[in-house]
Amino acid sequence: xxxxxxxxxxxxxxxxxxxxxxxxxxxxxxxxxxxxxxxxxxxxxxxxxxxxxxxxxxxxxxxxxxxxxxxxxxxxxxxxxxxxxxxxxxxxxxxxxxxxxxxxxxxxxxxxxxxxxxxxxxxxxxxxxxxxxxxxxxxxxxxxxxxxxxxxxxxxxxxxxxxxxxxxxxxxxxxxxxxxxxxxxxxxxxxxxxxxxxxxxxxxxxxxxxxxxxxxxxxxxxxxxxxxxxxxxxxxxxxxxxxxxxxxxxxxxxxxxxxxxxxxxxxxxxxxxxxxxxxxxxxxxxxxxxxxxxxxxxxxxxxxxxxxxxxxxxxxxxxxxxxxxxxxxxxxxxxxxxxxxxxxxxxxxxxxxxxxxxxxxxxxxxxxxxxxxxxxxxxxxxxxxxxxxxxxxxxxxxxxxxxxxxxxxxxxxxxxxxxxxxxxxxxxxxxxxxxxxxxxxxxxxxxxxxxxxxxxxxxxxxxxxxxxxxxxxxxxxxxxxxxxxxxxxxxxxxxxxx
Amino acid sequence: xxxxxxxxxxxxxxxxxxxxxxxxxxxxxxxxxxxxxxxxxxxxxxxxxxxxxxxxxxxxxxxxxxxxxxxxxxxxxxxxxxxxxxxxxxxxxxxxxxxxxxxxxxxxxxxxxxxxxxxxxxxxxxxxxxxxxxxxxxxxxxxxxxxxxxxxxxxxxxxxxxxxxxxxxxxxxxxxxxxxxxxxxxxxxxxxxxxxxxxxxxxxxxxxxxxxxxxxxxxxxxxxxxxxxxxxxxxxxxxxxxxxxxxxxxxxxxxxxxxxxxxxxxxxxxxxxxxxxxxxxxxxxxxxxxxxxxxxxxxxxxxxxxxxxxxxxxxxxxxxxxxxxxxxxxxxxxxxxxxxxxxxxxxxxxxxxxxxxxxxxxxxxxxxxxxxxxxxxxxxxxxxxxxxxxxxxxxxxxxxx
Numbered sequence: 001x002x003x004x005x006x007x008x009x010x011x012x013x014x015x016x017x018x019x020x021x022x023x024x025x026x027x028x029x030x031x032x033x034x035x036x037x038x039x040x041x042x043x044x045x046x047x048x049x050x051x052x053x054x055x056x057x058x059x060x061x062x063x064x065x066x067x068x069x070x071x072x073x074x075x076x077x078x079x080x081x082x083x084x085x086x087x088x089x090x091x092x093x094x095x096x097x098x099x100x101x102x103x104x105x106x107x108x109x110x111x112x113x114x115x116x117x118x119x120x121x122x123x124x125x126x127x128x129x130x131x132x133x134x135x136x137x138x139x140x141x142x143x144x145x146x147x148x149x150x151x152x153x154x155x156x157x158x159x160x161x162x163x164x165x166x167x168x169x170x171x172x173x174x175x176x177x178x179x180x181x182x183x184x185x186x187x188x189x190x191x192x193x194x195x196x197x198x199x200x201x202x203x204x205x206x207x208x209x210x211x212x213x214x215x216x217x218x219x220x221x222x223x224x225x226x227x228x229x230x231x232x233x234x235x236x237x238x239x240x241x242x243x244x245x246x247x248x249x250x251x252x253x254x255x256x257x258x259x260x261x262x263x264x265x266x267x268x269x270x271x272x273x274x275x276x277x278x279x280x281x282x283x284x285x286x287x288x289x290x291x292x293x294x295x296x297x298x299x300x301x302x303x304x305x306x307x308x309x310x311x312x313x314x315x316x317x318x319x320x321x322x323x324x325x326x327x328x329x330x331x332x333x334x335x336x337x338x339x340x341x342x343x344x345x346x347x348x349x350x351x352x353x354x355x356x357x358x359x360x361x362x363x364x365x366x367x368x369x370x371x372x373x374x375x376x377x378x379x380x381x382x383x384x385x386x387x388x389x390x391x392x393x394x395x396x397x398x399x400x401x402x403x404x405x406x407x408x409x410x411x412x413x414x415x416x417x418x419x420x421x422x423x424x425x426x427x428x429x430x431x432x433x434x435x436x437x438x439x440x441x442x443x444x445x446x447x448x449x450x451x452x453x454x455x456x457x458x459x460x461x462x463x464x465x466x467x468x469x470x471x472x473x474x475x476x477x478x479x480x481x482x483x484x485x486x487x488x489x490x491x492x493x494x495x496x497x498x
Numbered sequence: 499x500x501x502x503x504x505x506x507x508x509x510x511x512x513x514x515x516x517x518x519x520x521x522x523x524x525x526x527x528x529x530x531x532x533x534x535x536x537x538x539x540x541x542x543x544x545x546x547x548x549x550x551x552x553x554x555x556x557x558x559x560x561x562x563x564x565x566x567x568x569x570x571x572x573x574x575x576x577x578x579x580x581x582x583x584x585x586x587x588x589x590x591x592x593x594x595x596x597x598x599x600x601x602x603x604x605x606x607x608x609x610x611x612x613x614x615x616x617x618x619x620x621x622x623x624x625x626x627x628x629x630x631x632x633x634x635x636x637x638x639x640x641x642x643x644x645x646x647x648x649x650x651x652x653x654x655x656x657x658x659x660x661x662x663x664x665x666x667x668x669x670x671x672x673x674x675x676x677x678x679x680x681x682x683x684x685x686x687x688x689x690x691x692x693x694x695x696x697x698x699x700x701x702x703x704x705x706x707x708x709x710x711x712x713x714x715x716x717x718x719x720x721x722x723x724x725x726x727x728x729x730x731x732x733x734x735x736x737x738x739x740x741x742x743x744x745x746x747x748x749x750x751x752x753x754x755x756x757x758x759x760x761x762x763x764x765x766x767x768x769x770x771x772x773x774x775x776x777x778x779x780x781x782x783x784x785x786x787x788x789x790x791x792x793x794x795x796x797x798x799x800x801x802x803x804x805x806x807x808x809x810x811x812x813x814x815x816x817x818x819x820x821x822x823x824x825x826x827x828x829x830x831x832x833x834x835x836x837x838x839x840x841x842x843x844x845x846x847x848x849x850x851x852x853x854x855x856x857x858x859x860x861x862x863x864x865x866x867x868x869x870x871x872x873x874x875x876x877x878x879x880x881x882x883x884x885x886x887x888x889x890x891x892x893x894x895x896x897x898x899x
Contacts, residue, residue: 117702117801118825140708162651169648175655176626189875196799197825199612200662201852201870202880202898204625207658211651228708251559257582257679296710297753300746356647358560388649389560428649436652443652448641452654454886458879470653 004051004434006468009099013056013079020079021057024101027069032107034058043084043102047149048092048435050351050405055082055096060104064182064190064220067103071218071465072188074101080464081186083214085125085157088149090352091433093161093213093469100467103218105156111135112221120179120196122223125156129163132224141226144171147429148337156219162211164429166262169387170295171227173429175210182221183209186460196223208455213431214466216459230295233261234305237332238312239286239319243267246288247362249315250386253292256311258304260387261295264336267366269381270343270394274335277342282335283319290386291332339383340394347379347396351408355419356428359389368418369393376411378404390428391419417442432470440472449473450480503546507566507632507640507671513545514669514892515638523895526665528568528604532611534596536664536868536897538860545669547606554672555646558583562629562646563677567606567670574605584680587623588615588776594786595793595857606670612662615780616713616739619705619822625661627676633660633668636888640671648676659883665894667887681712681741685751686772688765689736689758694718694804694820697736700761701823702801704738707757709750713739715779716804716820725778729771736762739776784819785830785857792836792858793828798851800825806848813840825851838866869898 013020024033034040035057045052056079061067074081080100087094096102108124111131115121116139121132129150132143146165147153153163158174159181171177180194193206200206209216240246246265253260266274266289275282282289290312294304305322312320323329335342343350357365366382373380379396393415397408416426416436420443426436440449449471456463457477467474502513502524517524523541527533529548547568555564558581565574571589578584589608593600607613609631614623630644643656660668689700697716704711715737717725723732740750755764767775778784785793798806803824810816815832831837841853852870855863872880884891 116706118799118823119705162655164649172622172626173649175658176622185875185879191876191879192873193876195850197797197849197851198618198822199614199623199625199797199852201854202872202876203663203667203883204612204658204661205876205879205883207625207655207661210658211655228706231708254561254679255559257682259679296742297708297746297749299749300743303743303745356645356649358557358562358647360557360560385649389647390649423645424647425645425650426652428647429651431651432653440653443645444642447639448643449653451635451639451641451643451656451887455654455656455659455883458882458886 006097007474009097010078010080013099017056023073024057024059024070027073028059028061028066032060032062034060043087043104044096046084046087046089046092046094048090048095048433051092051095051434053096053098055102056099058102058104060107062107064184067184067218067220068188068190070101070103071184071186075186075188075462075464078462078464080467082466083218085154085160086128086152088153088157089161089431089433090354091427091431091435093431093433095434097468105154105218108156108220115196116141118196119226120223121226122221123155125159125219125222126154129153129155129158132226136226140229142229143177143224144227145174145177155222155224159210159219159222160212160214161431164390166264166385169263169385170259170261175207177225178206178210178222179225180223181206181209181219183217183219185217186462186465191217194223213433213470215456215470216465230261231297232301233293233295233329234301235291235293235323235329235332236305236308236312237319237321238290238292238317239283240288240290240315240317241286243288243366244363245315246290247359249290249312249317250359252311252315253308254387256307258307260292262291262293263387264291265289265384265386266336266339267382269379270339270383273342273346273381274339277345278334278338280331280335286318291336336383343381343394343396348398348400351395351397351412353391353393353395353412353415354427354430355416355424356388356390357419357422357424359386361422361424365391365418365422369415372411372414376407378408378411385428388428389424413439434469437470438472450475453480500543501546502543503549505549507550510545510547510550510669510671511634511638511640514634514636517543517892518636518638518890521890523892526669526894528607529570529602531598531603532592532607535592535856536863537899538864539894539897541895547604547669550671553577561648561677562674564646564672564674565605566672567604569605571603571605571608572601578677579680582680583677585627585675586617586621586678587627588617588621588780589613589624590615590780592856595782597788605673609661609670609673610663610665616715616776616821619714620710620712625658628657628661628673629676630674631657631660631670632672633670635668636890636893644674646674664897666884666898667893669893683744683747684739684741684768684772685747686767686775687738687740687751687754688730688767689761690733690763690765692716692734692736692762694807696761697734698801698804698824700736700758701738703757704754705823707753709740709754710742711738712741713737713776714823716824717779717784718819721784721817721819724784726771726774730775737775737779739772779821782828785817785828790857790859791834792831792862793856794831794841794853795856796827796829796845796851796853798825798827798845799849802848803827806844809844810841836862836866842870867899
């Protein structure tokens with residue numbers, strides 16, 4: 001991936017930069033246009049910091065009309081646009097392009113409506129994920145999807161990435177919690193999908209937009225479902241001598257009809273790194289540590305704690321602690337939540353992967369990772385959303401050692417290939433972006449990819465919105481338009497009757 | 499007239515390829531249980547998927563089930579029930595309303611119509627549970643999207659695009675759904691004798707509590723008598739379903755009783771009796787009258803539902819009942835005229851949403867937009883998608899027009 005090829009900058013656009021900047025200042029007056037290199041530096045990368053690029057110009061619109069005019073202006077003149085929320089993408093989804101306007105939605109930061117009887121909140125896309133919960137928590141409500149970047153990530157970005165979080169096994173992803181959006185197409189048209197009602201009147205374009213990584217439209221308003229906070233939550237901290245036993249325990253919990261609010265697993269290197277860092281009281285003599293959180297009414301939580309404890313013991317757990325206070329519950333989570341910075345302490349750099357696998361394949365994938373770790377000479381620590389099979393291997397490397405970044409990336413790619421091989425996928429929640437773009441053919445053949453590009457062609461036929469992301473190869477829409485089946489090529493002397 | 503009855507996905511592919519080559523449209527059919535919905539088709543040929551059947555993968559511990567598109571929904575549900583699991587979105591059966599044979603329908607049809615049921619409120623619809631698909635587009639191209647794991651953001655979610663596409667974008671050959679444990683216990687709390695507006699307030703109060711109500715419906719006076727063989731009697735019934743583990747359900751029902759004690763007389767209905775009521779609410783039994791009076795399915799802002807009906811009643815004779823906390827309104831037009839323009843105009847004034855004419859005489863279905871018309875930019879976008887996937891208009895042409 002280090003040799004990442006991005007779309008070749010368009011010379012005509014580069015030559016007209018001054019004119020484009022001036023026109024942007026007309027569309028977005030005041031402080032909303034940033035063109036000085038030192039000021040644009042703050043926008044040169046997102047959460048995937050290995051890649052940096054200054055944009056052509058940064059534009060921070062404040063109104064839907066401005067977004068529409070910027071996009072229409074760019075569409076008419078063949079200028080590329082990269083949308084950006086808070087810039088927390090871990091896959092390079094908001095990586096600027098040298099010849100593209102970077103459209104930053106952070107000034108769209110207002111809550112528009114709170115409707116408790118219908119349990120919905122309408123917000124501008126730059127409102128943070130946590131900001132929605134903050135706006136409604138005085139009435140005991142919250143917004144369920146909780147990506148770990150929730151303090152910073154924007155709800156518009158959540159729509160673009162279909163963000164998940166620790167609680168999505170029970171409460172669903174962004175796609176399951178968003179009721180409607182307003183968006184602007186690349187041609188400047190404003191479209192509303194959904195609203196405060198359920199389901200679509202026609203094709204489920206809201207479902208397609210969610211997780212489309214900023215390639216189909218720019219979200220200007222989001223309506224989400226809010227939920228009443230559970231009465232209580234308690235957690236179990238369970239250690240196992242082998243990852244197989246931990247995996248079987250997870251399967252048995254689900255087999256017993258229990259869908260916990262959160263179910264996280266860590267492997268030995270991650271346990272040790274976390275314990276050294278936050279002293280959460282994690283057992284150090286286990287190969288797998290499972291945190292199971294149950295939420296709901298007290299009677300339900302107590303009932304299920306007992307059931308989960310029995311399942312854990314039945315699977316040979318060597319330690320099983322049950323939180324007796326809110327403080328203790330939070331201490332169980334402290335290590336898991338600090339796992340990334342903890343790994344950052346034991347290694348100068350780390351690279352976070354995001355594959356999903358069928359859960360039963362966990363032992364095989366962990367074994368495969370150990371082999372790869374030896375092959376590449378790089379360590380790896382694993383945290384794992386155990387309930388839904390979403391792995392986050394953290395590859396340890398040192399960017400100052402020449403060649404190590406490349407090695408880490410090759411290691412990561414091999415892990416993702418292994419995930420696909422066992423029936424899993426390249427990304428569970430971080431998105432394809434630029435990071436996994438060139439691995440897409442591992443999962444999809446050209447015909448599969450062409451269908452995804454056809455969706456792109458319906459929304460943005462000139463490939464101007466966030467090009468270079470998601471698709472390994474850009475094919476012109478006209479080229480895609482050719483029919484693969486022509487009269488005469490199909491040999492049907494008779495009408496087939498099966 | 500040719501009826502193709504493929505038994506493999508490659509036979510589906512060659513059938514569609516043939517139709518594309520001939521530029522001859524196909525009606526895409528499972529069991530035909532929802533054939534009466536949408537603009538009537540006038541295709542010469544039919545692609546019957548009912549022989550493309552069978553569950554191909556079911557791993558309860560992984561919460562995943564994959565089946566060929568023509569697999570009977572009943573077979574899938576039976577298999578899941580044997581393992582204490584279910585399709586949590588509770589797909590409804592239109593057969594009683596459309597004078598069909600109850601219990602038909604294929605798993606592919608569940609996705610094509612984006613079916614759901616009373617639990618939609620909490621658990622979502624087919625669109626929320628589809629994980630992956632194998633399909634053949636109207637270009638005669640076989641492709642896949644998604645996968646068999648529950649968490650996946652790799653590429654666009656074309657599986658969701660297929661939800662509610664009514665066979666107009668692609669022919670499904672395989673569908674992969676997320677499945678979930680079935681609740682151990684269910685209890686319904688019925689508040690009796692409420693008028694529509696009091697029922698709306700009670701449902702909003704219940705849904706805004708931490709009782710985790712999974713379904714909330716209101717059956718006005720007399721309509722209530724038409725579910726579960728009349729077990730409820732004819733007084734209005736506002737129904738709140740609570741599901742889960744026994745101790746939790748008991749606790750939450752008690753909490754609801756405290757919360758709603760002043761709303762009206764309360765009744766507790768459990769087990770099989772509760773299940774029968776929700777099944778009949780789900781399948782629109784109150785309007786399953788064997789007739790052809792137009793029936794609308796309206797999805798809108800929950801607290802606006804009864805208000806729109808009140809206004810509508812000033813201009814048309816209608817029967818109505820409510821699911822989804824009032825956000826799903828089932829309307830029967832008693833005078834025989836669908837009153838599409840009137841209804842859709844009122845819907846726009848009451849917060850928007852969509853109205854689908856799910857039962858009507860063929861002449862009405864041919865003359866009126868059965869599905870809610872879209873704003874021009876959105877309609878154009880949908881049309882461009884249709885063009886991309888089915889440029890020759892081979893698949894169910896005009897059904898969603």
